[in-house]
Amino acid sequence: MTLCDVGNTNATFFENGKITKIRIENFKYFRGDEKIYFISVNDEVTKRLQNSPRFVNLEPYFELDTIYKGLGIDRVASCYAVKNGLIVDAGSAITMDVMMDSMHLGGTIMPGISHLLKACETISSRLKISLNSQIDLDALPQKTTDAVSYGIIKPILLLIESMANGSKIYFTGGDGEFLSRFFTDSIYDRMLVFRGIQKLIEQKKDILC
Template sequence: MLLCDIGNSSASFLDDNKYHSLSLDEFVNFQSEKKVFYISVNDRLKELMKQKAHFVNLEPYFKFDTIYKGLGIDRIAACYTIEDGVVVDVGSAISVDIMSNRMHLGGFILPGIASYRKAYAEISPRLKCELNTQLRLDAFPQRTIDALSYGVFKGICLLIENATHQQKLYFTGGDGQFLANFFEKAIYDKLLVFRGMKKVIEENPQLLH
């Protein structure tokens, strides 16, 4: 079974248990002889996807209990196998979604870590630097790189903690493993979105034929 999650900067694949990704430029020319089940948040590729043979859009098959308007299919897929907990997808943006008894209670979106770094650089050349990923958040910073990093990571973590209320935390996405390190009981699952896609296919076995 070949699964594909198309984002705003890349397309990720799960071929049975093998994971790999392509840039969007590479994905445009990607062809497959076997059926590819996909979700996509990339509006620019909508027409292209209609032309790609063997590609099946899973979005219409998700049955998700929420009153949230405009919830992205990537967020739905990430939450789809979670009964209770907070799902944090850390990519080009950071989405935080709260699940209770398989019901989506709502959520919020933050800029991704790279976007914070870019915003600092646009304020002043002196603020253009890599963030300190080894920073401790229990002491006030004493140099600029740490002050920038603290502002980013502490702010993100406090918002997530405020939404958690002792629930389990599930992290996914490219920077998910890093951000999960700031929380004691966080679970990092690189394949969380793909697990949601697999569940939809199990619920709709006719898709395999």
């Protein structure tokens, strides 16, 4: 079984326990007869695939208990995999979603670390720095590189801590592993979206398989 998570920049595939990525501009139809079950936040790709019997769009089959309007299908899939806790997907954007007894209580979106660094650079060329991932967050910064890194990392961590409110934190996404290091009661799971997809397929196997 092949699963696919189509984003705006990359399409991520999961097959036989292996995760691979391709650029969206290289995304095309694949040879063979096996079905590919996918979710997509990319409207152009979704439109291209809708008439292909091989590609099965899973979005209409998800049923998440929430009143949130406009929740992206990638966030829906991650939430579907978690009964209780805070889900932090740290990529180009950082999304945070709270789950309680399989109910989605709400969430937030903020720019990802790379975009925050670029924003600092637009203010002044002197703020063009590489993130200091080893910065001591318990001491006030004494140089510009550390000041920018501190100013980016600390607010993200404080928001995560506040939204988690003592519950377990599930991290995923490109910067998820880095952020997870700051929390003892956390799990980094690069497979989280696919776990939600697998759960859905198992529940709806009579319809989908």
